Amino acid sequence: MHTHPAPAGRLRTLRGVGVVALLLALALAAWIAAGPWLAVRGIERALERRDASALQRHVDFPRLRANLKAQLDDRLVRAAGEDTAASPLGALALVALGGAGGMAVDTLATPAGIAALLQGHAVWQRARGRTVGGDAWAATEPARPLRGAQLRYQSLSRFTATVEHDDGRRTVFVLRRQGLRWRLVDIRLP
Numbered sequence: 001m002h003t004h005p006a007p008a009g010r011l012r013t014l015r016g017v018g019v020v021a022l023l024l025a026l027a028l029a030a031w032i033a034a035g036p037w038l039a040v041r042g043i044e045r046a047l048e049r050r051d052a053s054a055l056q057r058h059v060d061f062p063r064l065r066a067n068l069k070a071q072l073d074d075r076l077v078r079a080a081g082e083d084t085a086a087s088p089l090g091a092l093a094l095v096a097l098g099g100a101g102g103m104a105v106d107t108l109a110t111p112a113g114i115a116a117l118l119q120g121h122a123v124w125q126r127a128r129g130r131t132v133g134g135d136a137w138a139a140t141e142p143a144r145p146l147r148g149a150q151l152r153y154q155s156l157s158r159f160t161a162t163v164e165h166d167d168g169r170r171t172v173f174v175l176r177r178q179g180l181r182w183r184l185v186d187i188r189l190p
Contacts, residue, residue: 036159036175039182040146047143052111060176060183065109067174067186146173165190 039058046055149161157177164170169190176185 032177032180035177035180035182036153037151039175039184040149040151040161040173043184044144044146047145052114055114056111058183060178060185061110063176063185064187068109068189071189145171149173 042058043055046052046058146161146163149163151159151161153159159175159177159182161173161175162170163173170188171190172186172188173184174186174188175182
C-alpha cells in the first residue's frame with residue numbers, strides 16, 4: 001500500500017524548493033550586477049600581467065575595432081573641415097587617411113597588437129627608469145589605464161569606466177553585457 005506524505009510535509013518541501021529557487025535567483029542577480037566590476041578587474045589584471053589571451057576574455061575586439069574606426073573617421077572629417085571633404089581631391093585624401101588609420105586600428109586592436117603595445121610599454125618604462133622599487137633589474141611598472149576610473153552603470157546592459165586625465169580630458173571605457181558576461185566594446189577617446 002502506498003502512503004502519501006502529510007500535507008504539512010508537502011508544504012515544507014515546497015517552501016524549501018521556493019527558498020532554494022529564491023537564493024539561486026538572488027545569487028544570479030548579484031553575479032550579473034557585479035559583472036562589470038569583475039570585468040574591469042579582469043582587464044586590469046590582464047594588463048598588469050601583460051597577458052593578451054586573458055585580456056581577450058574581457059574585450060570584444062571586433063566591436064572595439066569597429067567603434068575605434070568610426071571615431072577615427074569622424075575625427076579625420078572634423079579636422080579636415082567641410083571644404084576639404086567637399087572637394088574631390090580632399091575626399092580622396094580623407095579616404096586614404098581613413099584607410100591607413102583603419103589598418104592601424106585593425107593591427108593594434110587585437111590580442112597580438114595589445115601584447116605588442118604592452119611590450120613597448122615595458123621597454124619605455126625601463127628606459128625611463130620606472131621599475132618596481134627603482135631597481136634597474138626589477139620588473140617595470142605595469143600599464144594601468146583604468147587607475148582611478150569612475151565606474152557606473154548607464155543602463156542594465158551598459159557600464160562605463162571614465163578616466164579623467166591631468167589635463168581635464170576624459171577617456172571612457174564602455175562595457176556591454178553579452179549574456180551573463182560583460183566585455184569592453186568601445187573606448188571613447190578624449
